[in-house]
Amino acid sequence: MTVKQLRAFLAVAQSLSFVQACQRLHLSQPALSLAIKTLEESLGGALLVRTTRSVALTPEGEVLLPIARRLLADWDNAEELLRQHFTLQLGRVAIAALPSFAANLLPVALKAFRACYPKINVTVHDVINEQVVDMIRDHRVELGVVLEPESLDGLTFTPLYLDRFVAVVPADSPLAACHELHWSDLLSQPFIALQRPSAVRSLLEESIRERYGHLPVAFESHQLATVGRMVAQGLGVSVVPSLCHSQMEALGARCVALDQPCVQQRVGLIQLAGTSISAAAQALADKLVESVGGR
Template sequence: MTVKQLRAFLAVAHSLSFAQACERLHLSQPALSLAIKTLEDNLGGPLLVRTTRSVALTPEGETLLPVARRLLADWDNAEELMRQHFTLQLGKVAIAAMPSFAANLLPVALKAFRDRYPRINVAVHDVINEQVLEMLRNRRVELGIAFEPETLDGLDFMPFYNDRFVAVLPVDSRLVAHEEIRWGQLLSEPFITLQRPSAVRLLLEDKVAELHGRLPVALESHQLVTVGRMVAQGLGVSAVPSLCERQMIELGARCVALSEPIIERRVGLLCLAGHQLSSAAQALADTVLALSRGG
């Protein structure tokens, strides 16, 4: 059965008139008759009884009628649904983002996206850097935002910017007055950081060790918010990507530039290499990239 054949049958069955069905479908009578005959041949018997004066359904035609209605309704609904998805009137997209981005710049991008596409549902997974990559590779999300991986291994990376780490200090710290401090000065205080396997923690340990040895961790947490609150309460100091600077200030801490060494790493958008994004995911990717690059 084809959609065209079912539409022809349904038009005749509703009006019980070939002439009216031709007018409704904008078909010639020979074309309508051929569609009905081909359908009957495919199914194995007559669906309509046609005389010079009337048209009636056979018992098999009566059986097919409600089925044809459902099939065509489903087809029309599917066409409309896909049209709405491709025109971004409906849709759903899942994105995974490391906490430093998810809590700071991502909401700004989502606001711009929702203003333009209010009926697109966005599922945000706020997870550590390593889980962003894992969720992408397992196809649990279409988009990811994270530090640039050491090896892409089947992923495409579109950079936003280089994010430089800054010191996070209590408001009454003697170091707050400085425009820039050295790592050696920062590490003279109790150090608070994220727990392993956080990419932030591993990056700090790797870069700081070259000049200052092992990172002297006094307190650690899984959440940046908790780290910020600990610092604000005077329990110690920390270092976070500059992306988190506003968040740290809102939590009651202060931020100062760090040097010796300067630690920075590229942040960007990730997706599976060679994977065709859905229309909704592509629109969200374009929005995030434009805003993150100052567009």
């Protein structure tokens, strides 16, 4: 059975008139008759009894009538649902992002996205860099925001901006009055770092290894917010992405420009290479590029 054949049968069965069915479907009578005949042949028997004056349903036609109504209603509902998804009237999208990005820049982009697409549901997973990549590879999310990976290996990376890392020091520390700090200033203090396998931790260790050797970590945490609170309490110093500046200062710490060496890394969108994403995910990706790109 085809949808066209079922529509032809239903139009005749409801009106019991080929003429009215032709008008309703905008078909010629030969085309309508052919659709009914082909349907009957495919099913193996007559569905309608036709005379020069009347049309009636056979017992088999009576059986098919409620089924045809249900199938065509489901078909029409499916068409409309997909149309709403493609036109972004409805939909759902999941994104995974670094906690530093999820807590600072992502809400700005989501506000702009929501203003354009109020009926698209967005799920945000704020997880460490490595988990973002794993969630993309496992098809648990369509989009991810990460520090640029060393190897893409089946992923595509769309740069959003270049993040220059800053020092985080206690507000009452003499270091807080400086306009710029060097790593040598920080490494004389207890250092607070994200726990491995954090990409931020790895980047910091790699950046100072040649000049200063091992990163002397006194405290570790999984969350940047906890790092900020520990710094604010005077337990030590840290280095975080610059996009965390407002978050760190809200926690009571101070952020200072950092040099020698300068630590910077591109942040961008990742998705699986060679695969299509939903219309909702593409719209969110476009809004992220528009809202955050090039900051």
